Amino acid sequence: MRRMSVVQGMSGSRFVAFAQQKGLCMTAAGAVVDGNVEGGKGALKDVRKRDVDGRVRSFEEIPHTGRNGWINLVKFWRENRFQQLHKHMEQTFNALGPIYRETVGTLSSVNILLPSDISELFKSEGLHPRRMTLQPWATHREIRNHRKGLFLKNGEEWRSDRLQLNKEVMLSEAMKRFLPLLDDVAKDFCRMLQGKVERDGRGKESKSTLTFDPSPDLFRFALEASCHVIYGERIGLFSSSPSLESQKFIWAVERMLTTTPPLLYIPPRLLVQVGASLWTQHATAWDHIFSHAEARIQKAYQRLTSSQGRGSVTKGQYNGVLGQLMEKGQLSLDLIKANITELMAGGVDTTAVPLQFALFELGRNPEVQDMVRQQVRTSWAQAGGDPRKALQGAPLLKATVKEVLRYKFSIFSCVS
Structure with a gap:
């Protein structure tokens, strides 16, 4: 079944x-x-x-x-x-x-x-x-001779990889390391929204209102945040003029997600044989996503070898999930590439969607919204601007963040 x-x-x-x-x-x-x-x-x-x-x-x-x-x-x-x-x-x-x-x-x-x-x-x-099996994804890996990540594995092989990734994504200590990275992106996201309200909002300056579809902005927030956590670097989606590379990357992720559902119902190998446009778009999008991941893996590898050559790694520096996996060396580079690519690409939508659900619920439950806002303001003041301490003092917000992260990663399947 x-x-x-x-x-x-x-x-x-x-x-x-x-x-x-x-x-x-x-x-x-x-x-x-x-x-x-x-x-x-x-x-x-x-x-x-x-x-x-x-x-x-x-x-x-x-x-x-x-x-x-x-x-x-x-x-x-x-x-x-x-x-x-x-x-x-x-x-x-x-x-x-x-x-x-x-x-x-x-x-x-x-x-x-x-x-x-x-x-x-x-x-x-x-x-x-x-x-x-997500057959369109599996077919792409087989045709391109790529290793398969957690989305496409089962059994002991899946569990072995999953437990290694859990250490860098799900454990409390791992979350403490990358929360400041999420905080940086969240601040930029809020500034972008504030600018949009000031520019296009209606009403008095102190009480401007704006009605708009947040989906595209949430998608870009999730993509920027995911890349910052996974690769340890920003890709500039909130800058005034995003690079051509960033724009192409957005297109590739969107195209991959859009073409996946229709391909689930027809054997991909059949579409490959007839040269169907739908398959060509899907494969081209995945090719670009893998190229993007490959470039960042190469940069991370150069940073790691350079640090090892000097005999030390910069103390306190966090180079993302990718850097942590490479530094520990418990997974091969091919497996790291496969899992990191799928975690990044598949995790974008599964972050943006729960956030949209959360905003919807907060929007229609103003009393809960007020409670969360008050907790955030109080804990932020007490934490002196430290996002990790602030999160500990805001249990409602902490629960929301945990559920978003849990849902984002549990898409690989739950761990017993």
């Missing part, structure tokens, strides 16, 4: 994560009940009661949208569901209940709505959860 998690992405794109043993679909602050978004535990209970009698059911009893995957694929194309997949899933959950299965083209999936059901699924996975 294969399960799929789909999250609406930035700039019209969608990032799709797969799992053999798990699935996830979310609605904002509540569940979808009879076509409406309802908040609170009561709504979740209403959804859960539907068609539930307490017994364990077989796979064949899971409601489905139709057994013919090719007919479903034609419907997806005709109705443009690839661009409105979240609405299609909302409607289907309303019609079939909190768990349903679907076959589109060659892809079979089980979609799960309720967090409690997802939790049960996670608990049953064990040490080596199996995820369905």
